[in-house]
Amino acid sequence: LTISVQIEAGEACPRYSAVTLTNVAVAESPQWLQNRLRSIGVSPINNIVDITNFVCHEIGQPLHAFDADKITGNKVIVKTLPAGSKFTTLDNKVRTLLSTDLMICNGAADQQSAMCIAGVFGGANSGISVGTQNIFLESAYFTPGSIRKTSLYHQLKTDASFRFERGTDPNITVYALKRAAMLIKQICGGNISSDIIDIYPKKIEHRTLQIKDKNVDRLLGKKIPREEIHSILKRLDIEVLEAKQDSYSVSVPPYRVDVLQEADIIEEVLRIYGFNNIELSNTARTDFLAEFPQKNIDKYKKSIGDLLVANGFFEIMTNSLTNESYQKKRTLSFKGETVQILNKLSEEQGILRQTMLFTGLEVCAYNINRKQKDLKLYEFGKIYYRKENRYHEIEKVAFYMTGNIETDNWQHKVRDVRYYDLAQIIHNIFQKTGIKEIKQETIQDQLFDFATRLIVDNQEIGRAGKVKSGLQKDFGIKQEIFFAELDTSLLFNFAKAKLVIQEVAKFPEVKRDLSLVLDAPIEYEEIRNLILNTEKRLVKSIGVFDVYEGENIPKGKKAYALSFTLQDENKTLTDDEIEKTMQRLISAFEQKLGAVIRK
Numbered sequence: 075l076t077i078s079v080q081i082e083a084g085e086a087c088p089r090y091s092a093v094t095l096t097n098v099a100v101a102e103s104p105q106w107l108q109n110r111l112r113s114i115g116v117s118p119i120n121n122i123v124d125i126t127n128f129v130c131h132e133i134g135q136p137l138h139a140f141d142a143d144k145i146t147g148n149k150v151i152v153k154t155l156p157a158g159s160k161f162t163t164l165d166n167k168v169r170t171l172l173s174t175d176l177m178i179c180n181g182a183a184d185q186q187s188a189m190c191i192a193g194v195f196g197g198a199n200s201g202i203s204v205g206t207q208n209i210f211l212e213s214a215y216f217t218p219g220s221i222r223k224t225s226l227y228h229q230l231k232t233d234a235s236f237r238f239e240r241g242t243d244p245n246i247t248v249y250a251l252k253r254a255a256m257l258i259k260q261i262c263g264g265n266i267s268s269d270i271i272d273i274y275p276k277k278i279e280h281r282t283l284q285i286k287d288k289n290v291d292r293l294l295g296k297k298i299p300r301e302e303i304h305s306i307l308k309r310l311d312i313e314v315l316e317a318k319q320d321s322y323s324v325s326v327p328p329y330r331v332d333v334l335q336e337a338d339i340i341e342e343v344l345r346i347y348g349f350n351n352i353e354l355s356n357t358a359r360t361d362f363l364a365e366f367p368q369k370n371i372d373k374y375k376k377s378i379g380d381l382l383v384a385n386g387f388f389e390i391m392t393n394s395l396t397n398e399s400y401q402k403k404r405t406l407s408f409k410g411e412t413v414q415i416l417n418k419l420s421e422e423q424g425i426l427r428q429t430m431l432f433t434g435l436e437v438c439a440y441n442i443n444r445k446q447k448d449l450k451l452y453e454f455g456k457i458y459y460r461k462e463n464r465y466h467e468i469e470k471v472a473f474y475m476t477g478n479i480e481t482d483n484w485q486h487k488v489r490d491v492r493y494y495d496l497a498q499i500i501h502n503i504f505q506k507t508g509i510k511e512i513k514q515e516t517i518q519d520q521l522f523d524f525a526t527r528l529i530v531d532n533q534e535i536g537r538a539g540k541v542k543s544g545l546q547k548d549f550g551i552k553q554e555i556f557f558a559e560l561d562t563s564l565l566f567n568f569a570k571a572k573l574v575i576q577e578v579a580k581f582p583e584v585k586r587d588l589s590l591v592l593d594a595p596i597e598y599e600e601i602r603n604l605i606l607n608t609e610k611r612l613v614k615s616i617g618v619f620d621v622y623e624g625e626n627i628p629k630g631k632k633a634y635a636l637s638f639t640l641q642d643e644n645k646t647l648t649d650d651e652i653e654k655t656m657q658r659l660i661s662a663f664e665q666k667l668g669a670v671i672r673k
Contacts, residue, residue, distance in 0.1 A: 075209055075267040077145060081275075082153035086176045086220040087192065089274040090152060091213045091247040093255050094142055098122065098264035100206050107261070116233075118472045122202045122209060127233070135213060135242060135250035136234035138178075140189060141145045142208035144200045147181025149362040151208065154191065155179070161188045162198045163230075175224045176216060193221045193238040195230050200229040208267075211258070213251035215278075218331070226417055243329030244278045256300045280313075280325040285336055287320050293340045296352050306346045312339070371469075371566045374452050378471065378565075381506055386480075387473075392433035394456060395423035403548060406520050406579060410459030410466065426458035430472035430559050431521055431541070438474055447553065448477035454562060469562035472539075473499060476555045493524075495554040496538055500528070503560075508570030514599045516627070521545065521557070530568055536560030583614065583641040584652055589672040590663055594623065594632045601634065601667070608662040612647070612655055615639040633672065 075094040081087055102108075103124040111118050114131060126137040140150075155161075157173035169191075171177070179187035180200075189200035193216040202209065222239035225231060248270060255266050291297050294430050300322075304314050312333070313325040326333045333339060344352070379389060395415065401408070408428035418424045427433060432454060440450055451474040456467045475491045482488045504512055513529040517537070525539030538558035548554055592601075598618060605616055620635035627633055640647060640655060663669035 075142060076206055077142065077148045077150060077268070077271075079271050079273055080149065080151045082151060083176055086154075086217050086261070086274065087152045087214060088217065088276065088278060089215040089244050089247055089272075091251050091273075092150070092271045093211050093251055093266060094208065094268040095211065095255060095258055095264050096142075096208045096267040097260040098207060098209060098258060100202060100204050100262065104261060110432055120202060120204075121208070121262050122258060125261065126211075129250055129254045129257070130233055130237070133246060133250055133253070134237060135246050136193065136237055137250060137254050138190060138196060138212045139140050139202050139232070140178075140200050140210040140212065141202060141206045142210040143206075145180045145189070145210055146187070149181035150212075151179045151181070151187070152214075153177060153179060153190060159188070160298070161191065162183075163191065164196045164198055164201055166198055169228055170225070172227055174220070175227075176220050191224060191228070191230070192216055194225050194228070194235045195232055206210060207264075209258075210498070211251060211254060213247040213254070215242060215247055218539055226419070229420065235298070241329070241331030244274075244341050245328060248272055257404075278328045280327055281334070282315065282323055282325055283322050283333075283339060284321060285335055285339055289336060290343070293337065294344055294347075294352065298343070298347060301342050302347075306343050310342055310346070311343070326362070334657070367571070369566070371562070374566050374569060375562065376470075377506065378503060379452070379454070381502060382452045382473075382499070385450070385502070387452045387499075390434070390437050390453045392430075392437060392453060392455065393423065394426055394458070395419075396425060396427040396431075396432050397422045398425045400548065401428070404520070404542075404544065408459065410461035413458045413460050413465060426461055428457050429521065430455055430470050431545075431557055434472055434474050434557070435541070435545070435549045435551065435555065438476060438555060439551050442476075442551060442553070448479075448481060450475050471560050471565070473558045475499075475557075476551075476553055476556060490554070491556060493538075493540060493556055494560055497526075500536075500558055502525060503565070507565055507568065509565075509568050514597075516597060530564070533564060534561075535564045550647060579641060580642055581642060581646045583639050584588045584647055586638045586640065586652065586656055587619075587635065588638065588656070588659070589633060589635045589667040590667075591633050591672060592633050592663075592667055592669050594630050596667060599633070601636070601663075604662055604666060605638075605659060608658055609655055612640045612642060613638055614641045 075096050077092070077094055079090060079092060081090055100120050100122055103118050103121045103447055107124050107128060108118040111124060111127060116127055116131070122139050126139055130136045154173060154175060155171055155177050157169045157171065160168050161171055162168050176192040177188050178190040178192050181187070188197060190196045193214070216238050218239050218241050225235040226238055251270060258264065259266060287300070290303065307314060307324060310329055312330070313327050315323045324339060333342065356392055383389070399413065412428065413426040415424055415426070430453060434451065437447055437451065453472050455470055455472070457470055458465065458467045460466070473496060475496050477491060478488050479491050479495055480486065480488070509530055511530065515527045515529065517525050517527045519525040519537060519539065521542060522539035523542050525537050527534055528536050528538065536559055539556070541555040541557050546552070602616055605613055617637040618634060619637055621632060623632040640652060660671055663671070
């Protein structure tokens with residue numbers, strides 16, 4: 075059975091080998107072959123296809139088998155087709171081809187000639203079926219760039235494309251072909267019915283590299299005898315050609331696509347010699363650092379993670395790539411320009427995120443759609459942007475809270491998560507970090523229905539609030555989501571590692587409550603700052619146990635019910651001292667905030 079082969083796209087297909095077999099019997103593979111394939115996660119299909127998969131994984135050379143009776147004109151042509159041509163692949167999807175897609179075609183007219191996307195995926199009309207009796211077996215070398223472009227464009231990731239786009243060995247196509255043909259004859263019967271076709275017009279030669287001894291010694295950090303280096307290279311199939319007094323040349327086989335320069339050769343030597351066999355020099359000693367440990371951001375992040383997990387949070391890890399349509403739909407703009415991905419896998423992962431919100435909302439939506447509606451999630455990650463032709467990436471920690479604050483139980487009445495639950499978690503993180511002076515500002519933000527900006531030492535450290543309802547709807551989320559995003563690097567830089575140990579107070583504390591009516595725009599942060607500026611020494615803590623607007627409160631006003639804990643660490647407070655302290659606070663509220671004290 076003679077089938078001729080013609081190569082029209084020689085740059086993309088430097089070598090093409092093939093052979094035909096007749097009177098084969100397509101059936102299930104023997105059990106040993108099925109077991110071998112299943113052990114590496116490959117599903118058996120039939121004996122012909124299983125053998126090509128087996129050889130591909132055995133020696134790294136992909137092969138493809140065609141039904142020879144479906145090759146029109148007994149001719150195979152390796153070429154490209156006009157852009158826009160249609161081709162139906164094995165998964166029965168019709169794909170629109172690029173003008174650069176390398177195709178395996180037969181001798182028919184162009185519209186019916188395509189049989190396979192070379193090195194990527196077979197066609198629906200030329201594959202092996204139960205009725206196949208004669209096959210045309212292909213073993214070729216395709217250039218990595220051609221296969222990678224086609225695989226990315228059509229979103230086809232196969233065992234063959236995985237290997238071709240990383241570079242295969244052009245010198246084993248015939249060996250792999252013989253191996254597969256003998257296995258087919260052994261397992262499937264039939265006869266090898268042609269000489270081996272091997273079109274290899276321009277042989278791909280070994281690469282020759284010059285290696286200098288001084289560069290080897292400098293990069294290794296140790297002088298290794300040349301004889302030992304040559305022994306290592308020989309074991310790696312790298313031949314030493316010519317040795318001079320201070321240098322030598324080596325020949326690198328084509329399948330070593332990762333060895334392109336002198337530094338790569340030295341890296342290979344070090345890999346086999348062993349990193350652990352390179353001693354540290356005296357100047358590189360680091361034992362003195364034990365007395366002065368460096369602050370470690372990874373340890374800091376772990377401690378914050380431990381705190382969050384202890385408070386019922388689950389850690390999530392999402393992709394830094396996101397869908398640009400999320401921000402385009404709502405005309406959202408962020409700091410700097412968007413970082414676009416050049417070889418994007420899909421439009422859904424076309425840009426690097428500029429906020430942690432979108433990828434987190436995807437996780438929330440995924441869980442809510444599966445009846446997991448009570449969520450407390452956190453994530454450490456990065457955001458990215460470009461400004462003035464420079465790329466920036468910033469470490470962030472994000473929090474997401476939605477649903478009920480705790481699961482339904484007989485002891486507690488269930489309630490929804492509120493903004494203050496999120497604020498409490500952030501406050502705990504600041505406390506653990508050692509940050510005490512935090513300024514809060516209510517702001518308008520494109521991502522939030524309402525939001526607060528958190529400022530430390532005149533630097534914005536993050537924002538928190540309720541996610542905009544419209545954004546939630548874009549993800550199909552109907553319940554409220556509370557979200558915060560903090561700058562991890564700034565948190566880490568502001569962290570105070572100083573540990574303060576203090577005795578338990580010997581003198582009792584005193585509780586007092588106070589109810590005030592204030593203008594509605596006045597926020598708690600303003601009240602808190604006034605209290606601490608008025609009486610910082612004796613006021614140990616402040617609590618809000620009620621905020622009320624409505625009936626019996628004038629319009630434009632709201633009532634705060636505050637609790638105070640007073641304590642003197644040096645003596646027991648007298649009634650007179652407590653009364654004077656409360657009067658100072660009342661006077662400050664009346665004079666500076668225009669408050670009315672409720673009796």
